[in-house]
Amino acid sequence: MMRFQVLQKAADSGRFAGAPARTGLLNLPHGAVRTPAFLPVGTQGTVKAMTSEEVALIGYEMILANTYHLRLRPGDEVIRDLGGLHRFMHWDRPILTDSGGYQVFSLSRLRKLTEEGVEFASPVDGAREFLSPERAIQIQENLGGDVIMVLDECTPYPVTPEEARTSMELTLRWAERCRKAQTRARDQALFGIVQGSVYPELRRECARRLADLDLPGYAVGGLSVGEPKEDLYAGLEAAVAHLPEDRPRYAMGIGTPEDLVDCVERGIDLFDCVMPTRVARNGRAYVRGGRINIRNARYARDPRPLDETCECPTCRHYSRAYLRHLHQSGEILAPRLLTWHNLHFFYQCMVDIRRAVGEDAVGKLRGRWEREAAAFEEPETEGDARAD
């Protein structure tokens, strides 16, 4: 079963209402994960453009896979019959599967929400699908992840406090049904999800009532759905302050390197985000201080690597000029090399963050990042950012 050890705790700076930053070790059936950790997203059973061996080579100890996508194609029973998701995608380290809720609410048309669950049409073949707390658990048991998530209603933004409460209450009832439905608690850790929109009192209450369920871990969901950053952090802090200290805390769908350090300073242990892989396919590379857009004509004859301080294979072997040429030519190698670099960059951010937490120097790290950002030469325009 899962075991979570807090290894080091930063001094409580009192700057934030959450909980102090910490490092830890999350022991799961398929191995140990050093926290704070960032999980690359392997939506359809593959971290896009990468082999599983390459993701492990970078250093990642855990990935996320999407229940919604794998349920629809190739089907969770197919994956179960082939020995489970680890074997299917040749990844022998821990996997976290989400519940599919977020995708049902964001990607599916024709959905119908009831107390029982949510009905929707498969975008793959139009088939009628039904997701309930019990089905979400059953599908995740078929996939066989080390950490599985309760089905929640991902509250839209903006909502009134009344709507947010109604949605939160449903999420709490569903969490309880998920716990009851689970048959593999021995080898799968079920995490609850705190909802409550931008209302700190709801976030607090949700966290407290979930804590009563005594689950092995807790996520904060419904973040970064369009709300201002202050509201995001107010909600996060309210939730974290009322989650049990001995359980891992996971901020779903977060974020940029700056977001990661912001959340770690508030007590978060786990993250996942499509950002590094998605922007790579659009020709964007993370470098110290910002992101560069490899399509930019200024790189056409640039012999330098993406980032001169980076030790990933892309930076060791290939120039910006070559990467730009690949991207402009539509070559598969372009997203491959940019994805590898971005995943390496995020991994190194987490290494730096873990070290900073251990040395009680997160503020110093953040200061260095801010200086690098100020000195950065190619600030992305608004238009660029939206193009992702």
Add this chain to the structure above:
Amino acid sequence: MMRFQVLQKAADSGRFAGAPARTGLLNLPHGAVRTPAFLPVGTQGTVKAMTSEEVALIGYEMILANTYHLRLRPGDEVIRDLGGLHRFMHWDRPILTDSGGYQVFSLSRLRKLTEEGVEFASPVDGAREFLSPERAIQIQENLGGDVIMVLDECTPYPVTPEEARTSMELTLRWAERCRKAQTRARDQALFGIVQGSVYPELRRECARRLADLDLPGYAVGGLSVGEPKEDLYAGLEAAVAHLPEDRPRYAMGIGTPEDLVDCVERGIDLFDCVMPTRVARNGRAYVRGGRINIRNARYARDPRPLDETCECPTCRHYSRAYLRHLHQSGEILAPRLLTWHNLHFFYQCMVDIRRAVGEDAVGKLRGRWEREAAAFEEPETEGDARAD
């Protein structure tokens, strides 16, 4: 400079009018190439879906790159200024560049052929381009390949004997101009190209007259352009029989594994073909006896590797069911894993062929391949083959 050693020569079976099969070692500025060798095609400075390191890891000692594509994007001067193609694409083994002639004749619209050269419009940006023997050499010197090719007119099919002769005479005049234009004969081996369409007497004459130019190697071009197999081999045999025995012989654009063994038996040393990489992107994998189409529903739950006798990473780590899922989901990992497998398959074919030549057992190898083909379970339909 280039040095070619014939290592082993099969006994002349008398079955073919070409020359006996042989193994050799082609020493070039960037290393040695064991022949007969198959060259993967890196059209735009990348063997599609692969890193250069991976291509080397399979075992390949030489690749081909396309002058036409690299001239148009990113431009041969850009590549020269960045240190040449080897450095640009991080491939430190030998490279052969073609002259661009074949692509001008097959891909460009608005082309105008004169004695001087051929004018065409760039499909990248519409710019007017001009390719002459002198320009073809200049571009290839900028790229910096170990072997460069003369500019030839790729004779269309079908043509009358008169048209074929006119075209062949132009090719011969251009070959001489290429030789005169070359300034880097010290570190680039210029190969001539035998044309002559399906007329053996023209092929013979072209080979003899090219041999008089005393070039370091010779290719047979204008093959597999729609002519029947008998005509292809009659033309090839006529050419090979009159090319100097101490120079490498290269069959351009050939071919399937069966074609490779057919040509080796007629004295060919070098091959290139987009087949293994192109069909991979269409979901096709070479296996013993034939090709399978991974889209086929029969593989949806198939836990076996593509080829149970194969030791490539794709076959060691991933099932047909997973590969089908990736392909159906449009994941980049699908062409990656299928390309790696197909390139490994072709490399192993050449290993088997070289060993068979050394043991004077090419006929035995061909017999085994024929038995495997007869026993093959998923014969491709005509429609399937056309879909490539």
